[in-house]
Amino acid sequence: MDQETFVKLLNDDLSSEYQSIVQYIQHGAVVTGAEYLSVAEEIRRHLPQELGHAQILAEQIAFLGGTPTVDVSQVRPSSDAQDALQDDLRLESEQLSRYRERFSQANELGLADVAEALRPLLEQTQEHVRDLQTALGR
Ligand SMILES: [Fe+2]
Numbered sequence: 001m002d003q004e005t006f007v008k009l010l011n012d013d014l015s016s017e018y019q020s021i022v023q024y025i026q027h028g029a030v031v032t033g034a035e036y037l038s039v040a041e042e043i044r045r046h047l048p049q050e051l052g053h054a055q056i057l058a059e060q061i062a063f064l065g066g067t068p069t070v071d072v073s074q075v076r077p078s079s080d081a082q083d084a085l086q087d088d089l090r091l092e093s094e095q096l097s098r099y100r101e102r103f104s105q106a107n108e109l110g111l112a113d114v115a116e117a118l119r120p121l122l123e124q125t126q127e128h129v130r131d132l133q134t135a136l137g138r
């Protein structure tokens, strides 16, 4: 893989983080009711971390000479808490496999700084997947 392809993939990751931000804002409003109190709180805790992920990705893309995208991956609006949580789990799981790939690609390209910068994304996304699995009783 060359650096240009790697930057393109980072931009796809960034679009996906924009989707997370939009989705968690919408879901934070939809996931309500006594049975979802702790889940709603978790969603609100994820949101600022997603902002951080988007910022890190945009900085790494610029550092590698690319232009950070402003394209947001398509978000499906949700009106039901279970649906919303399932969409969140699906998206976080996709992102987890993307970041696992990106982390090893960065190392293969000899971009140790970029790999280091991506590590918190990988770790926090892993936590988000676990949080959502617990919320859904899996
Ligand atoms: Fe994220």
Ligand SMILES: [Fe+2]
Pocket (backbone or CB within 6 Å): 020, 046, 050, 092, 124, 125, 128
């Ligand atoms: Fe996340």
